[in-house]
Amino acid sequence: MVWFREVEYLRGFAALAVIAVHVSMNYTRIPGVNLLALVNVAVYVVAHFAVPVFIFISGWVLGARYSGEYSIRDFYRRRAQTILLPYLFFTALYLMVTVEGTFGFAGVPAPGRVAEALLLGTAAYNLWFFVLIIQLYLLFPLIARGYDRFDRGGAAFFLLLALLFVQVLWNVGAHLAGAFAGTEWYTVLIRVFPSHLFYFVLGIYVARHTDRFRSQLRSLSPAGVLAAAGAGALLLGGMWAVAVHHYGSLSGATLSVFCIYRILEPFYYVPVIAVLVLAAWRLEEAGGGRTAGASRSFGEHSYGIYLIHPLVIAAGAAAWFSLTGLSWADWETYPVIFLGAAAASYGAVRAVSRVPYAGYLVGESRVRRGPLQ
Template sequence: MVAVVWIRELDYLRGFSALAVIAVHVSMSATRTPAADLLCLLNVFVYIIAHFAVPVFIFISGWVLALRYAGAYSVPAYYRRRARTILPPYLFFTGFFLLVSVEGAVHLAGVPDPGTAAGALLMGTAAYHLWFFVLIIQLYLLYPLIVGGYDAFDRAGAALYLLLALLFGQVLWNVGAHVFGAFAGAEWYPVLIRLFPSHLFYFVLGIHAARHTDRLRSALRSFSPAWVLAAAVSGALLLGGIWVAAVLRYGSFSGATLAVFCVYRILEPLYYVPVIAVLILAAGRLEAAGGRLSGAARSFGEHSFGIYLIHPLIIAACAAVWASLTGLSWADWATYPVLFAATAALSYGIVRVAAPLPCTGRLLGSRRSGGT
């Protein structure tokens, strides 16, 4: 492993993604309501457009690994470090969320049977956010093969052709996951969407960014920031608008047809790629500006791993406190911005205090302890 020159913009990208994850998991409560009113439609829109979070985290992971493991490196040492990084928090929080449920409200779920525990570990179902670990563990395991394949294409001057092929293959995989789930059984979709081909393009795009960082920055500077932002906003309006129309047409989020899901999967990269570009540009602006806002944004990103792990517990706890103090529920407008802000602030504060402690540091970590 060679010495790493850290790309400071990555910390900002992590912070942006962590905020988007919180937005997804706060707004998703409105997607479960039967009434397709304005509050529901607005939250469906936020829920859809904030889904760039996981693709950006995957992109960052590819970039980070390609920075740390370039040239000659020890594959066994790589696997040992990845295992120390990802397995302790995944195992601990899987066990924690099996015992303490955060679906709807915080409550003790009881001791699970061995079959339930094994299924939760394999599928990341102990809580709604842990599926990401199933995906990232696969990409960690396959990284030496993936980066070797990428480098072979890159040396041949065909890296962009590889990216286009992976993009096409990823779209086919994700559309196929919906189709297969519709006809072979709904239980197949969560399995297929957790397998690495569902996000492989974003991972290799991150590797490409690490290998060609200067070229990437030059290319982004050659575009007008306004046009890049317009492309991302157009993608957001397109994807969000599709789902708002689907909810209006079918009465609920879950009532949408297979065609809606498939069209969404086809179009989503047209939104996520411009969003990645916008976030890189925003990170560069923050880094150049400096000051308190820049420092706060970087600190939030540095602690995003721990924030990701604990935020569902904070959402459920804050929702319970909010309801008891105000009598307001998920059917009220004020609930969503208050819970978003409270979850972001409390999650960051708890992780900031707990991460340096010996007993919690390995679990909650900072930017240098994980690829996410």
């Protein structure tokens, strides 16, 4: 099996973006709406490419490993080993340890709260991703089989366009349902697999046509691809900054703003994926070195970093505020917490991975078994 070295770089980029999202989201703790709040709103929105990139990578990796005949039982066994134990462990941890706003012991949760956390990934703000990826794992054999039928008929591109249309309608509909039927509807619908299915199937397409994908991407102007991604970042980040400035908060924005955002976001995320692949190539073609090696290593441990970083952010912020007297209302806080969380999360995951069996709790068994799991 050929491994695509781009994938580890992409995982590292996406993990950094996740940390940026979860640090910048604390702009809500700034009294009023000022320049610091608006900058962090923009970062928060622009860095949301992280989950689509992770979903795209999942489709790419699974599509590369599982094509033709394979054991469905072995497929599900491997997926369960990869995701269930870390998800259960961190759900239990984040139900008992508060990582939003304050840092401390939350007490023993009620059974209803446990059930909700397991079904919706609400124990902490990062765990909803697991609810989504579990669905895509469960459906992968059917999704891949359906994709291959379109591919054999020469209609793979048509399928991608159709899924893009369906995904946009689904996500706009989730906001409409949340607005008119209750916010719990949005909470559920945005976690159902059609909300990100296009990115997953796009990854399968790249896995099935990797050489074509690389050739087509290399034929594009890097400056043009970067300009497209940059324009999308300015448009979406600027749109939300203006909306927050006008309405006073993200949640206070009108339904039309949310719907327009959902329509536009894929046209930003796809160029971002292309830019990140180009960046991975640039690092790899530079002959390796410390930067490339550090990027790959960060990507290799991205699963554990994703799981543990909320705990690190909360603990780091508590220590920072205690030592300096600063808060989320100060400019210095954001870069310090971001860099500290990235470094400490990486270090913690590497340390845990060296403890016998403990690595399974942060997904590090995947690293030992090999990247195409």
